[in-house]
Amino acid sequence: MAADSDVFKALGDATRRAILDELTDKDGQTLFEICGRLTMKHGLASSRQAISQHLAVLEQAGLVRTRRQGRYKFHHLDTEPLRAIVERWPIDREEPNP
Amino acid sequence: MAADSDVFKALGDATRRAILDELTDKDGQTLFEICGRLTMKHGLASSRQAISQHLAVLEQAGLVRTRRQGRYKFHHLDTEPLRAIVERWPIDREEPNP
């Protein structure tokens, strides 16, 4: 379903946002690849199961799509659900006059 | 400071999003006014203290600014912090071709 609520909940966690950052940097990574990168860059707690559960949340929110291939599962970023939440409140796009 | 983390955390709660919706509909409301409206429209749990704490979170995130006047405290929406989070990930703005 990917309700707005799920999207906001998914974005509410710092580790999940870091995962989205990672997929933005390199799309189509596997679970272990993401784990490795997260432990490298950020000092985030990133055990395999933790990341797996985070990915499940992101997938349910529609922010991540998966593609199975053999024993690998590639994760792809999908920013489409972000459009709805972006347009929810009026955002001033103009720069403040100095 | 209003770190990105605070903004996402603030947006993670449904009641707080409803408050932002309310302020979008009518800016500059007081605490009791918001309480009344929330109980009207949504069946959300919206005791005075609960809403007060939610407003504190929104204020810390920079999404709400307050203005004191006598015994009233008016709450104003500020969508500026949303700009940063909107631009964090690439969002496809084109409509899908039908």
Next chain:
DNA sequence: GTTATAGGCAAGTCGCGGCTTGCCTGTCAA
């Protein structure tokens, strides 16, 4: 075959966040 790799599932722990409860401060009207 056997072993290592990539991932899944389920139960359990634990801290944080949302909400309540109770009481207090400050402002306005009578």
Next chain:
DNA sequence: TTGACAGGCAAGCCGCGACTTGCCTATAAC
């Protein structure tokens, strides 16, 4: 001055979510 109204503060309860632990399945390499 007294009472009603708008809001604040602090401690406590409690459920949910993040993380772990342990074990299991499946694909690929040897």
